[in-house]
Every structure is written in C-alpha cells, then in structure tokens.
Amino acid sequence: MGRTLYDKLWDSHVVHAEADGTALLYIDRHLVHEVTSPQAFEGLKLAGRKPWRIGSVVATADHNTPTTGWERGLAGIEDPISRLQVDTLTANIKEYGAKAYFPFLDKRQGIVHVIGPEQGATLPGMTVVCGDSHTSTHGAFGCLAHGIGTSEVEHVLATQCLVTKKMKNMRVSVAGQLGRGVTAKDVALAIIGRIGTAGGTGCAVEFTGSAIRALSMEGRMTLCNMAIEAGARAGMVAVDDTTIQYLQGRPFSPVASEWDQAVATWKMLLSDADAKFDHEIKLEGQDIAPQVTWGTSPEMVVSVEAGVPDPEKEKDPVKREGMERALAYMGLKPRTPIQEILLDKVFIGSCTNSRIEDLRAAAAVAKGKRVAANIKVAMVVPGSGLVKAQAEKEGLDRIFRESGFEWREPGCSMCLAMNADRLEPGERCASTSNRNFEGRQGAGGRTHLVSPAMAAAAAIAGHFVDVRAWR
Amino acid sequence: MEKFTVLNALVAPLDRANVDTDAIIPKQFLKSIKRSGYGPNLFDAWRYLDIGQPGMNDAKRPLNPDFILNQSRYQGAEILLVRKNFGCGSSREHAPWALQQYGFKCVIGPSYGDIFFNNSFKNGFLPVVLSEAEVDGLFYDCALPGFRLVVDLERQTVATTDGSKSYKFDIDASRRNSLLNGLDEIDLTLRHADEIRAFEARRREQLPWLFR
Numbered sequence: 001m002g003r004t005l006y007d008k009l010w011d012s013h014v015v016h017a018e019a020d021g022t023a024l025l026y027i028d029r030h031l032v033h034e035v036t037s038p039q040a041f042e043g044l045k046l047a048g049r050k051p052w053r054i055g056s057v058v059a060t061a062d063h064n065t066p067t068t069g070w071e072r073g074l075a076g077i078e079d080p081i082s083r084l085q086v087d088t089l090t091a092n093i094k095e096y097g098a099k100a101y102f103p104f105l106d107k108r109q110g111i112v113h114v115i116g117p118e119q120g121a122t123l124p125g126m127t128v129v130c131g132d133s134h135t136s137t138h139g140a141f142g143c144l145a146h147g148i149g150t151s152e153v154e155h156v157l158a159t160q161c162l163v164t165k166k167m168k169n170m171r172v173s174v175a176g177q178l179g180r181g182v183t184a185k186d187v188a189l190a191i192i193g194r195i196g197t198a199g200g201t202g203c204a205v206e207f208t209g210s211a212i213r214a215l216s217m218e219g220r221m222t223l224c225n226m227a228i229e230a231g232a233r234a235g236m237v238a239v240d241d242t243t244i245q246y247l248q249g250r251p252f253s254p255v256a257s258e259w260d261q262a263v264a265t266w267k268m269l270l271s272d273a274d275a276k277f278d279h280e281i282k283l284e285g286q287d288i289a290p291q292v293t294w295g296t297s298p299e300m301v302v303s304v305e306a307g308v309p310d311p312e313k314e315k316d317p318v319k320r321e322g323m324e325r326a327l328a329y330m331g332l333k334p335r336t337p338i339q340e341i342l343l344d345k346v347f348i349g350s351c352t353n354s355r356i357e358d359l360r361a362a363a364a365v366a367k368g369k370r371v372a373a374n375i376k377v378a379m380v381v382p383g384s385g386l387v388k389a390q391a392e393k394e395g396l397d398r399i400f401r402e403s404g405f406e407w408r409e410p411g412c413s414m415c416l417a418m419n420a421d422r423l424e425p426g427e428r429c430a431s432t433s434n435r436n437f438e439g440r441q442g443a444g445g446r447t448h449l450v451s452p453a454m455a456a457a458a459a460i461a462g463h464f465v466d467v468r469a470w471r
Numbered sequence: 472m473e474k475f476t477v478l479n480a481l482v483a484p485l486d487r488a489n490v491d492t493d494a495i496i497p498k499q500f501l502k503s504i505k506r507s508g509y510g511p512n513l514f515d516a517w518r519y520l521d522i523g524q525p526g527m528n529d530a531k532r533p534l535n536p537d538f539i540l541n542q543s544r545y546q547g548a549e550i551l552l553v554r555k556n557f558g559c560g561s562s563r564e565h566a567p568w569a570l571q572q573y574g575f576k577c578v579i580g581p582s583y584g585d586i587f588f589n590n591s592f593k594n595g596f597l598p599v600v601l602s603e604a605e606v607d608g609l610f611y612d613c614a615l616p617g618f619r620l621v622v623d624l625e626r627q628t629v630a631t632t633d634g635s636k637s638y639k640f641d642i643d644a645s646r647r648n649s650l651l652n653g654l655d656e657i658d659l660t661l662r663h664a665d666e667i668r669a670f671e672a673r674r675r676e677q678l679p680w681l682f683r
C-alpha cells in the first residue's frame with residue numbers, strides 16, 4: 001500500500017521502536033529561542049551531559065527583543081528579566097556552540113520560523129523541532145516539523161532524538177483557485193473554522209490541491225504555521241518546483257553536486273497516489289472569503305461579509321457558554337456586522353504573516369492612503385532583519401511611513417506581547433498573528449485575526465472592510 | 472522525575488472548553504529562566520482582579536472571588552477536572568509546571584492539546600483521558616462538597632472513593648512505566664546510544680548536506 005508524505009518522513013527517521021509504538025525519532029534540525037531553552041540547558045548542565053550534535057542547532061532571540069531603540073544596543077531591552085533571558089541564551093550558545101546563532105541586533109536576527117527557511121536551515125526531508133508550537137511552519141518545505149516542550153528540548157540536545165508516537169494522517173485539500181484578495185491566511189482560518197481548534201488533534205496534516213500548489217512558499221508557511229491552531233502538531237506541503245526554487249542559493253542550502261543529489265531525493269517527498277489518510281477534509285478555493293475572527297479562539301471566525309454570531313442559535317451548552325464568554329471579553333454584540341467593528345490598533349507581523357510577500361500585500365493596500373484617525377497605532381514588524389532590508393530596498397517602508405504606519409525592527413513583538421509592544425485593556429486590534437486568546441496581545445486586549453491585506457485595509461478605514469472591494 | 476502511583480484527592484472543576492496554555496500561565500511569567508515559581512501565577516488573569524507582573528507579591532493581590540479555584544471548598548484540590556482540548560495553543564512547558572507547582576498532580580478531561588499532553592508526562596503530571604460522557608458525569612458529581620476521586624495508574628482507573636463508580640483509562644505502556652517508576656527519559660534513550668550513532672552515520676553518508 002502507498003505511503004503518505006508523513007509516513008515517509010516518519011519511516012526515514014525511526015531509530016528504534018517499542019512494542020507500544022513509541023519510537024525514537026532522529027532530529028535533523030533543532031531551532032532554539034530564548035524563552036523555552038534556558039531550563040533545558042540548565043538541565044543538561046546539572047546532569048553533566050554534553051549536547052549530542054550541536055551542529056544541528058540554529059538559535060536566535062526573538063520573543064523578548066524590542067522593536068524600537070536598537071541604536072541603544074542591549075540596553076534597549078529595558079525589562080531586566082527579559083534581558084537576562086536574552087543574555088542567558090547568548091551564554092548558553094557561547095558555552096555549547098551552535099551551527100548558527102543570530103543574536104539580538106544581528107542583521108539576520110528575526111523570528112525563528114522566519115529565519116530558519118530564509119537561511120536554508122530548513123530543508124525538505126528533515127525533521128525539525130523547536131520549543132515553540134509554530135514550528136509547524138517549516139512543514140511547508142516537505143519536512144516533518146513540530147513544536148516540543150522544554151523537557152524535550154533538553155532531550156533532543158542530549159540525544160538528538162525525540163521520544164514520540166506516530167500521529168494519524170489527515171489530508172486537507174483545497175481545490176480550484178482562490179479569489180482575488182483571498183490569501184493563505186484566509187484559507188488557514190477557513191479550515192480552522194470548519195474543523196475547529198481540536199479538529200487536527202493527534203494528526204499530521206498534509207495540505208494539497210491546486211489552490212495550495214499555487215501558493216508561494218510564503219503562503220505555504222502561513223498555512224502550515226496555522227496547522228497548530230487547528231490542533232495539528234505538524235502541517236506539511238509536498239515538495240515541488242516552488243520549494244526547490246525558493247531554496248536555491250540560500251546560505252545553508254546544499255551546493256554543487258550535493259545540490260543535484262539533494263534535489264533528486266527531495267522530488268520523492270510526496271504522498272503516493274494510493275496512500276491512505278485517516279481523515280480527509282475538502283474545500284473549494286472559490287468558496288473562501290476573507291476571514292475575520294470575532295472571539296477568543298481561532299475557530300471563532302467568520303467571513304468578512306458576515307456578522308458576529310448569535311450564541312442563542314447554538315444548541316451545545318458548553319459551546320454556547322464559550323461563545324457568550326468570548327463575546328463579553330471581546331465587547332461585541334451578536335449580529336453586529338463585522339465591517340462595523342471599530343479598531344484601536346493594527347499589527348502586521350508575527351511568524352504567520354511577516355514575510356516579504358505579506359509586507360508587499362499590505363503596502364499595496366496602504367499605498368497613497370492614510371491610517372484612519374481612530375487608529376492609535378498601526379505597526380508593521382518585519383519577520384527578520386533580511387525581510388526588513390528587502391522591504392526597504394523595495395521602498396515598502398516609505399509607503400508604510402507615509403501612510404502613517406510605524407516601521408519597526410524585527411521580532412515576535414505584539415504577537416504575544418512579551419516585549420513592550422502590547423494592547424492596553426479593552427483595546428481592539430486587527431492582527432495578522434495567529435492567536436486571539438484572552439490576553440494574548442496584552443491583558444484585556446481584544447484581537448481579531450486577519451490577513452495582511454485585510455489588516456492594512458482596516459487600518460486605513462478604521463474598521464474592517466472587504467479587501468476584495470478595495471480600490 | 473517524581474513517581475505517580477495512586478492519588479486519592481479532592482477534585483476542582485474548571486468548566487470551560489479550549490482552555491489554552493496562555494490562560495494557564497500568561498506570557499509575562501515566561502521570562503523566568505527557572506523551572507520553579509510558577510504556581511502563584513497559574514490562571515493568573517482569571518484568578519486575580521489586577522494585572523499580574525513578574526516580581527509582584529502575589530499573596531497581596533486581590534483575588535477574583537468568582538474564579539472556581541478561589542472558592543474555599545476547592546482549597547487543597549490535587550485533581551483538576553477539565554473540558555475538551557485543555558492545554559491547546561503554545562508549547563510552553565510552564566503550563567504543566569504551573570499546574571503542578573500550584574498543587575495539582577493530575578488532570579482529568581476528554582481531550583488535550585498534543586504538546587501539553589506530552590509535556591505533562593515529562594514532569595510526572597498525569598493527564599487522564601475519559602470519554603466526554605464520563606467527564607460530563609464527573610462535573611455533575613463534583614457539585615457534591617468534598618468530592619474526591621481515586622486515580623490508580625497501575626490499574627488505569629479513576630474511581631469514586633466509595634468505589635460506586637469506576638472508569639478505565641488508556642495510556643501508553645512506556646509512559647505508564649516511566650510514571651510509575653519515575654524514570655529519567657534521557658537515561659532511557661541513551662541506552663540506545665549505539666543505535667543512534669549507527670543511524671546517524673548512515674544518514675550522514677546518504678544525505679551529507681544535512682550535516683554540513
């Protein structure tokens with residue numbers, strides 16, 4: 001019987017399997033950031049262990065780093081606890097080494113899930129782990145990539161393996177074509193709206209279909225990034241020419257004869273025609289409209305043409321209560337048209353939507369217009385120093401600045417508000433990030449997840465608008 | 472890792488679905504580089520009326536009287552009863568650390584976020600999966616003051632203290648064994664060091680670019 005892409009990736013990494021299915025899975029790439037690694041390095045040290053293959057580690061500081069005041073150097077990290085965390089990562093890398101470290105202030109620093117692919121440190125056929133749930137992003141390259149906890153970070157450092165069990169296979173296909181103004185982010189949200197935030201639990205999801213094949217690598221990363229919000233630890237897209245073209249010439253991509261050899265093996269990274277999936281979900285590209293979340297979970301999402309749903313129509317009492325609680329937190333009334341929701345802030349950034357293509361899409365909408373008077377801050381935070389440099393080369397920073405957006409330094413920023421960028425209680429934000437959980441962007445803050453073009457349009461209008469009707 | 476065998480404890484019910492790890496332990500507390508000290512900030516945004524920041528004296532902060540864990544009848548609870556998809560979202564292992572350091576030893580629910588589920592085992596914190604109907608029944612029973620349950624990992628059962636109700640739960644044999652004996656997973660894996668080395672050598676030869 002045929003095998004899925006996930007089956008193939010799994011099979012090629014099993015070092016040892018127990019009778020109950022628990023396996024030791026070999027890890028090719030280990031990405032490390034400052035928040036989930038200090039306790040792992042400490043554990044390693046306390047046990048007197050050495051890293052197994054430190055050359056697998058690529059590290060950066062992204063969560064705590066500020067997006068302004070870089071000219072002040074390390075002193076720009078004003079919160080001493082944040083600074084200690086960043087310093088601790090530097091000290092650990094100094095002690096143990098790494099294949100590469102992109103510290104705060106480095107030109108190539110950025111969000112770990114943006115810089116891995118950008119550097120060619122994420123390659124097809126790899127297993128990629130990171131103490132971060134959005135590691136699923138890297139699955140866009142036909143690799144098996146998922147988030148792990150801190151104990152697992154320590155375990156991978158010490159053994160180069162992960163103790164894990166095989167997940168189930170799920171296939172999500174999006175047929176046809178996406179409409180104008182509809183992006184990978186809308187596809188991701190539409191899928192989550194359909195299957196729920198637990199819909200993919202226990203599964204590795206492969207995204208297929210012509211609408212997916214037509215996506216750029218940036219779009220595929222956005223989609224795989226959000227797989228975790230559908231409950232799936234891993235999302236993936238099979239390798240094709242788009243993948244290979246993206247990787248050619250990246251700093252860590254193979255070169256010369258090894259490149260040809262690598263490409264030949266990568267081309268086999270796709271599901272067999274007769275492979276069996278445990279779950280199948282099918283969507284039509286043309287049915288997907290721009291999406292806007294209205295609640296405190298990514299599954300609480302509707303099309304931009306719709307209104308806020310009415311809990312009274314929900315029969316399941318646990319769900320109804322969840323909806324009522326979410327509406328109270330979000331300060332929204334049932335049946336309010338989405339396009340009448342007024343905003344306070346706009347955030348364009350995060351590992352979901354801070355790549356060059358995202359910034360281009362937002363800039364195209366903002367060009368020659370002004371951010372609305374009711375918007376206190378509209379900020380654009382590039383995913384990495386290299387994205388920032390590329391955007392500046394294309395003049396996108398000028399478009400944003402002239403329209404009244406703030407142009408920031410790279411980092412996670414207001415995606416989780418661990419640094420100074422955050423919402424104040426009650427503030428409402430259109431955000432291109434991935435989580436609209438209570439307090440995610442700041443205690444009491446209210447987050448609506450949207451695509452970069454939708455966020456830019458909302459900044460200009462002061463409220464949500466259907467970007468498909470944008471002049 | 473601490474062993475887990477039998478737990479006879481008071482149960483606290485948290486009646487919401489999709490409780491994410493951001494809610495379990497908000498990000499501002501993730502700046503710590505330690506493994507301990509998270510208990511006072513478990514469910515921080517729900518538990519206190521003010522906005523919590525690291526370094527505050529949590530004992531002096533105003534408690535939210537409506538939050539279930541603040542009710543006197545649930546003080547000392549070591550089992551948390553939850554709804555579906557508990558621990559979804561971020562991979563932060565600080566979530567099971569915070570639950571554990573607050574005093575919980577076990578959580579019972581119909582389903583969990585995958586990474587949270589994994590992380591729990593690594594810390595000797597047992598996430599029990601029962602069916603949605605069984606969990607529903609336990610929420611009902613929990614209305615009884617002083618409601619306790621007995622979680623027996625050896626027998627893989629959750630039972631009322633009088634034995635009138637008993638539910639079986641599934642768990643992987645290797646996870647169960649590690650919990651029962653408090654085994655160190657890295658030591659266990661390093662027993663296979665030769666296999667890992669051999670695997671790695673083969674891979675290096677076949678796919679050399681992965682090792683550059």
Ligand code: SF4
Pocket residue numbers: 062063111112113132134350351352411412413415416433434
């Ligand atoms: S941008 Fe947000 S989701 Fe992505 S790694 Fe940073 S904090 Fe996590």
